[in-house]
Amino acid sequence: MAHSTVGVIFSNVHDENIPELSRHRTMASVPFGGRYRLIDFALSNLVNSGITTVGIVTKNNYQSLIDHLGSGKEWDLARKDGGIILLPPYSDDTDKPYTTRLEALMGITGFLTHRSEDYVVVSDCDGIAHMDVGDIVRFHEEKGADITMVYHEEDQPCESSYFITLQPDATGRIKGLKINPGDLKKGKAYNLYVNVMVMSREFLINTIQNAVTRGFSSFGRDILAKNVDTLKIYGYGFKGYYAGVNSMEDYFKHSMELLRRDVREELFGNRDIYTKVRDSAPSKYLEGAVVKNSLISDGCVIEGTVENCILFRGVKVGKGSVVKNSVIMQDNVIGTDVSLDCVITDKNVVIRDRRHLAGCESLPYFIAKGRML
Numbered sequence: 001m002a003h004s005t006v007g008v009i010f011s012n013v014h015d016e017n018i019p020e021l022s023r024h025r026t027m028a029s030v031p032f033g034g035r036y037r038l039i040d041f042a043l044s045n046l047v048n049s050g051i052t053t054v055g056i057v058t059k060n061n062y063q064s065l066i067d068h069l070g071s072g073k074e075w076d077l078a079r080k081d082g083g084i085i086l087l088p089p090y091s092d093d094t095d096k097p098y099t100t101r102l103e104a105l106m107g108i109t110g111f112l113t114h115r116s117e118d119y120v121v122v123s124d125c126d127g128i129a130h131m132d133v134g135d136i137v138r139f140h141e142e143k144g145a146d147i148t149m150v151y152h153e154e155d156q157p158c159e160s161s162y163f164i165t166l167q168p169d170a171t172g173r174i175k176g177l178k179i180n181p182g183d184l185k186k187g188k189a190y191n192l193y194v195n196v197m198v199m200s201r202e203f204l205i206n207t208i209q210n211a212v213t214r215g216f217s218s219f220g221r222d223i224l225a226k227n228v229d230t231l232k233i234y235g236y237g238f239k240g241y242y243a244g245v246n247s248m249e250d251y252f253k254h255s256m257e258l259l260r261r262d263v264r265e266e267l268f269g270n271r272d273i274y275t276k277v278r279d280s281a282p283s284k285y286l287e288g289a290v291v292k293n294s295l296i297s298d299g300c301v302i303e304g305t306v307e308n309c310i311l312f313r314g315v316k317v318g319k320g321s322v323v324k325n326s327v328i329m330q331d332n333v334i335g336t337d338v339s340l341d342c343v344i345t346d347k348n349v350v351i352r353d354r355r356h357l358a359g360c361e362s363l364p365y366f367i368a369k370g371r372m373l
Contacts, residue, residue: 004117004118004119004137005049005050005051005117005118005119005120005121005133005137006051006053006054006055006112006115006117006119006120006121006201007043007046007051007053007054007055007120007121007123007133008054008055008057008108008120008121008122008123009028009039009042009043009046009054009055009056009057009123009124009125010057010101010104010122010123010124010125011026011027011028011029011039011056011057011058011059011062011065011125012026012027012028012057012058012059012060012061012062012089013027013101013104013124013125013126013195014027014124014126014160014161014162014245014246015027015061016161017126017159017160017161017245017246017247018030018245018247018248018251020248020346020366020368021248021251021346022061023061023368024061024064024369025061025062025064025065026058026059026060026061026062026064026065027124027125027126027245028056028062028065028125029062029064029065029068030245030251031312031329031330031347032128032245032251032254032255033255033258033295033310034258034295034296034297034310034311034312034313035275035297035298035312035313036273036275037065037068037275037276038125038126038128038245039056039065039068039069039125040273040274040275041125041127041128041129041130041267041273042123042124042125042127043075043274044075044271044272044273044274045123045129045130045131045132045133046121046123046133047075047076047077047274048132048133048271048272049132049133049134049137050134051121051133052076052077052079052082052083053081053082053083053085053115053117054077054083054084054085055085055086055087055108055111056069056084056085056086056087057087057089057104057107057108058086058087058088058089059089059097059098059104060089060097062086066086068276069084069086069276070276071083071084072084074274074275074276074277075274076274085111087107087108087111088107089104089107100217100218100219101218101219101220102208102211102216102217102218102219102222102223103217105122105204105208105219106208106211106212109205109208109209112201112204112205112208113205115201117201118200118201119137119140119198119199119200119201120198120199120200120201120204121133121136121137121196121197121198122196122197122198122199122204123195123196123197124195124196126195126244126245126246127194127195127196127242127243127244127245128242128243128244128245128254128267129152129194129238129240129241129242129243129267130240130241130266130267130268130270130271130273131150131196131238131240133196136148136150136196136198136236137198139172139234139236140198140234140236143171143172143173143232143234144232145198145232145233145234146199146200146203146231146232146233147197147198147199147203147224147231147232147233147234148197148198148199148233148234148235148236149164149166149174149193149196149197149224149233149234149235149236150193150194150196150197150235150236150238151166151168151191151192151193151194151235151236151237151238152191152192152194152237152238152242153189153190153191153192153237154189154190154191154192155186155187155188155189155190156186157184157185157186158184158192158244158246159246159247159249159250160244160246160247162179162180162220163179163180163192163193163246164177164178164179164192164193164220164224165177165178165181165184165190165191165192165193166191166192166193166235167191168191168234168235168237171234172234172235172236172237173232173233173234173235174228174233174234174235175228176228177224177225177228177233179220179221179225191235191237192244194238194242194244198236207223211223240266241263241266241267243257248344248363248364248366249361249362249363249364251327251344252327252342252344252361252364253361255310255327256308256310256325256361258295258310259293259294259295259308259310278298278313280297280298280299280313280314281298281299282298282299283296283297283298283299283300283301283302284300284301284302285302286301286302286303286319287303288303288304288319289302289303289304289305289306289317290304290305290306290307291305291306291307292306292307292308293307293308294306294307294308294309294310294311295309295310295311296311297311297312297313297314297315298313299313299314299315300313300314300315300316300317301315301316301317302315302316302317303317303318303319303320303321304317304318304319304320304321304322304323304334304336304338305321305322305323305324306323306324307322307323307324307325308324308325309323309324309325309326309327309328310326310327310328311328312328312329312330312331312332312347313330313331314330314331314332315328315329315330315331315332315333315334316332316333316334317334318334318335318336318337318338318353319336319337320336320337320338321334321335321336321337321338321339321340322338322339322340323338323340323343324340324341324342325341325342325361326340326341326342326343326344326345326364327343327344327345327364328340328343328345329344329345329346329347329349330347330348331347331348332345332347332348332349332350332351333349333350333351334351335350335351335352335353335354335355336353336354337353337354338351338352338353338354338355338356338357339355339356339357339358340357340358341357341358341359342358342359342360342361342364342365343357343358343359343364343365343366343367344359344364344365344366344367345366345367346366346367346368346369346370346371347369347370348369348370349367349368349369349370349371349372349373350371350372350373351367351372351373352372352373355373357373
């Protein structure tokens with residue numbers, strides 16, 4: 001597969017779902033799980049399947065993404081030919097950034113034309129999963145499909161502003177496709193498209209060119225929905241753990257799910273999830289520290305109580321402080337006798353002594369980057 005498939009990852013799609021965390025960064029570079037960024041999961045899935053060329057489609061606020069990816073060496077993508085290729089948000093024909101997924105694909109036509117791989121795997125970066133992309137491509141070949149869309153069975157209504165549900169038949173061919181259906185009910189199963197798609201490179205280029213001549217603007221409505229009966233569109237059912245980040249509630253819920261052993265084993269057990277490595281000192285647990293059921297990253301200094309939490313690198317928890325059910329990002333300083341429950345803090349936050357802050361699972365209390373409370 002290494003020589004037959006190229007990857008394309010959208011870094012900014014769905015930024016509007018979590019504006020609190022994507023205000024100063026792309027969706028791709030939103031921190032997750034103590035040491036990762038959301039793009040690490042999509043990128044690692046491609047690399048673990050032998051894909052050595054990945055185009056990253058950018059739009060805005062991507063400085064932190066560039067800092068995170070660097071040369072790509074952590075993903076074994078620091079290569080003379082291929083590797084990580086940052087793609088601009090506009091094409092040679094316009095200086096305006098794209099506004100839709102189809103416009104973004106139009107903008108990278110030159111990149112696709114100059115590649116020689118047979119297939120293209122197109123992925124968003126807001127899904128957290130451990131997928132075998134090679135198996136999806138093999139499924140696509142066996143079915144002789146024009147397009148293969150990956151879906152996951154869900155029983156909770158999707159909170160995204162834009163999503164697609166699929167109705168495959170017994171062979172896997174998609175016979176029905178709905179965009180933003182309003183009839184989803186809690187507890188009722190449906191197949192949610194997880195924004196991972198496989199096409200042949202030539203088919204994708206021809207589709208983009210046809211869309212340009214016809215003045216199309218939406219990939220979902222103008223290409224998928226209108227051609228579901230004429231194109232050979234197949235659905236690949238992904239059976240493993242999948243977490244879509246469609247809201248702050250979702251981000252908090254899926255972060256807390258990492259505290260479950262079965263979720264960690266599925267995400268990180270069989271194949272590595274690669275990320276930027278930093279040589280931080282080990283964490284220190286000083287006299288009086290109590291830590292229960294938490295993920296603690298390197299460089300933390302803990303004197304208080306931490307329970308059911310995720311602490312990123314360099315967090316300091318002062319004496320007498322109690323931090324529960326919270327996500328504390330990099331280089332936060334929590335003073336003495338502080339109480340936090342259901343809180344999400346962005347990077348470089350300072351919480352002074354004797355502060356008491358609390359949210360709830362459906363509405364976690366959020367503190368923006370660099371704030372002092």
